Amino acid sequence: MDKKKKRSITRGIILVVLLAAIVYTVYSSATKEEVEVLQVGDVAPDFELVDLYDSNLKHRLSDYEGKGIFLNFWGTWCEPCKKEMPAMSNQYAIYKEQGVEVLAVNIAQTEFEVKSFIEGLGVHFPVAIDETKDVMTTYNVTLLPATILINPEGKVEKIITGEMNETQIASYMESIKPEQE
Known part of the structure; x- marks a missing residue:
């Protein structure tokens, strides 16, 4: 019974971490700035x-x-x-x-x-x-x-x-x- 409880807690922690990663990915994708697409006629960016x-x-x-x-x-x-x-x-x-x-x-x-x-x-x-x-x-x-x-x-x-x-x-x-x- 003790092993089952530990296994359940471990699985729960893994599930919470995965869920947090998914939420973070969705959030960062939704709020990410649009990258300007370089086009013909644009001034070439310096580097x-x-x-x-x-x-x-x-x-x-x-x-x-x-x-x-x-x-x-x-x-x-x-x-x-x-x-x-x-x-x-x-x-x-x-x-x-x-x-x-x-x-x-x-x-x-x-x-x-x-x-x-x-x-x-x-x-x-x-x-x-x-x-x-x-x-x-x-x-x-x-x-x-x-x-x-x-x-x-x-x-x-x-x-x-x-x-x-x-x-x-x-x-x-x-x-x-x-x-x-």
Whole structure:
């Protein structure tokens, strides 16, 4: 009889804890603020991330004012990301001198994983890790790869989800290139 009573009390406690968790989840979902969805034409939100190879170098979107920005979100596990990176690197070599910057933002992986991946592909553009996923959240990125094209005025020109080929990448970089004076 004593075991049954203990078991009943334990079950009751577990039931109360589960019920409290359900109530909390429903309450927090109902009162959660709506996240602003980033849209074409919006001013791109500023952020700051540390460079993969130089911890003293910070990448702030605001530092690229007047340039076209090819903001690419990716992960090492993402096969389409792996396929498009060499093409991004090739086009960056062409468009960098024309005022287009690439910033590849890894989604919260370790520095070792990211460096190994980048060095294995031999790509040459700035890379940063979004350790807290704050930038990913700010830009409403849910699927990888995702690329946000930002024009020289700092506005979102286009949002691309999924793999791009080299022709598309060249066309997108051309579309955000600053006007030559």
